[in-house]
Amino acid sequence: MKTSGEPSWISDLNEEEIEFIKFFILSSGSIKELATIYSTSYPTLRKQLDKLIQKIRISERKENDNIIQLIQQLEKEGRIDQEIADTVVQEYGKSLNCLIVD
Structure with a gap:
């Protein structure tokens, strides 16, 4: 259940996903730059980002x-x-x- 005023979707994320979000923000939302940080392809990171978006949407759905x-x-x-x-x-x-x- 929800704790300490943080949005519930945050508590549904694992450390790897939170780190991904951190680097996404630090790279100003540039998947191209993120691909360089992770040494992987743009399509791979796009897929990871899409999966994370789905996870957050489902978490919000659960909340409501x-x-x-x-x-x-x-x-x-x-x-x-x-x-x-x-x-x-x-x-x-x-x-x-x-x-x-x-």
């Missing part, structure tokens, strides 16, 4: 998803415990992550 909001509401009301709520949300999130295409 009615099922997740329902589970969180049930947990707030004490109708299910936090561990069950977290497990259901996490597993549901995994199923949404399957929407990311390579």
